[in-house]
Amino acid sequence: MLIYLKRIFCKATVVALATGTFATMSSASPYDEYKNTTLVVNFPAHPHYKAVMKVLPEFTKETGINVEVDQLQYLRMREKQTLELTKRKGDYDLIAYVVFSKADYVYADQLENLAKYFMNPALADPNFDAEDLIDGYVANIGVAGGKKGYLKGPTGSLFGLPFGAETSILGYRKDIFEKHNLKVPENYHELLKLACEIPKLEPGMGGLASRAASGHHASHAFLLHLAPLGGRIFDDQWKPILNNAQGVEAAKALKKIVNCGAEGAKTFGFAEAGTSFLQGESAMFLDSTVFAGQVNDPTRSKVVGKVAWAPHPKGVKQASQTGGFGIGIPKNAQHKEAAFLLMQWLTSKKVDKLIALQGGNPSRYSTHFDAEVNAKFPHMKIFGEALKYADPDWRPIIPVWGKINSDLGTTLSKVLTEDIDIQEALDGVAKRAEKIMSDAKYYSWSEAK
Secondary structure (H helix, E strand, O other): OHHHHHHHHHHHHHHHHHHOHHHHHHOOOOOHHHOOOEEEEEEEOOHHHHHHHHHOHHHHHHHOOEEEEEEEOHHHHHHHHHHHOOOOOOOOOEEEEEHHHHHHHHHOOOEOOOHHHHHOOOOOOOOOOHHHEOHHHHHHHHEEOOHHHOOOOOOOEEOOEEEEEEEEEEEEEHHHHHHOOOOOOOEHHHHHHHHHHHHHHOOOOEEEEOOOOOOHHHHHHHHHHHOOOOOOOEOOOOOEOOOOHHHHHHHHHHHHHHHOOOOOHHHOOHHHHHHHHHOOOEEEEEEEHHHHHHHOOOOOOOOOOOEEEEEOOEOOOOOEOEEEEEEEOEOOOOOHHHHHHHHHHHOOHHHHHHHHHOOOOOOEHHHHOOHHHHHHOOHHHHHHHHHHHEOOOOOOOOOOHHHHHHHHHHHHHHHHHHOOOHHHHHHHHHHHHHHHHHHOOOOHHHHHO
């Protein structure tokens, strides 16, 4: 019987070799098993994803996997995800999420740990080159469970990949700088001096357009300066320290910028600050890289060809912000392996470059320094240099941060509009933050000693 089976196997082997069956099997595409699968993905209405939509049809051409996109305004997207992720079987196979949501989704066990997919040789592309991904983006958008619960570390895991991530960058009017022989600011002393000097040189023009409106806008602007100036929200024991000398200095910097800003600066959100710069009402703009795509759009900008870019100025250290979007696979997704293949394709070197050429935000160092990308968007190389200092810990990505952030933003708005004492205001935020952290059990272990 054994001899007979061996003969059958040998015969089958000869036939297979003669017909090329083995060769066909070995050269089969990793996508073949999932051909004609339809993935449903949830993306935001955002400039990066506008570029993604131009490239996405290529995925179906290459793989035979269909993709349906549910594209929503960010807040509506978050509401829809909150509902979808709690279902036993969700409608979404891949979602984009803003960095704030990372802690919420991971803590609620609603995102897939990506380790098993990258361990699977049938799914993981050996040429993916994860080390080329911008480290600060990966830590900020994708990692949870490590240091502080939201950073890299021995206990950290990967739950998503950066896709539409952003950092802070300085835009400035090169024509104004050349006219008055001004030096591009490299540090905070130079930045703050220029912010108030320019309105004197150019009457009616603000120095630096900044967010300042009550709520998350004022908080974001404060945090924009806190990390470079050496500050943090918490110490290593989760005690609030935003009211220390560095915190006070960051609040003073924000107040000075707003006081030397264009008309209405105290009420600016991100859109209003951007519009002030685009309309030629402010000489500088310090905020997200996503803004760069609007500067040379003649339908939106009066400063086409007049803007140059520089890294976020240095305080006691070089530290630009990190934020924006990432993509992950919901725990209740129905086509998880195919969703991983789409995620991997979207964040690959080839596609990262294609999306960048359409005006999207690259997630890879190589894309920022690519010759073709820089020929079309010369600022990308500068952004790539700035990203070496992207700080994934400039704000705490913890479940209770929303409450603290809201209080911080409301209080800072009063500092800017009602002239209340900065130290007193930050002391109040710190006290209330400590109560929130205590209620959330962040001090349980230290108090038990």
